[in-house]
Amino acid sequence: MKTVNVHEAKTHLSRILAEVEAGEEFTIARAGKPVARVTGVDQEPLPRRRLGALRGRAVVPDDFDTWAQEEIQTMFEGSGEQATP
Template sequence: MSTQHAQRQYNVHEAKTNFSRILQLVETGEEVIISRAGQPVAKVVPLRPKVNRTDYGTLRGQVHIPEDFDELPDDIADAFGMR
């Protein structure tokens, strides 16, 4: 279940004045729209968290590569001049 936050909108002057507040909102998952003359020109969105992989094989059991993975279908091999 995802929680959807309402988007807030700031004009350029408000955005400069409230930059720290905007960052706090974004850190909690909100998206903030920056407008100029009433027209949206930018969206500030949260960055996706970095996944720290500590070892090889962290996706073991989650990914399946079929035995014929390296075999191209005839029509694709023909298109690349490989037959």
């Protein structure tokens, strides 16, 4: 286990963390006295994703990009009639 002082730990934190990820352990010391131990965290691997798992279960219509275009335009622009006060 390596020992580093607080200043070195602050200055080289990224490098120290990379070494911790690789399995190294560190002790951080203040004035030569150990204060903290830095070790890696065991993480469960993420499950593998299956690409195309829903293939054939959903259908996107050919006119998807223009579907309900007139209705949407009417919602934004109105029906063209002005309301009277």
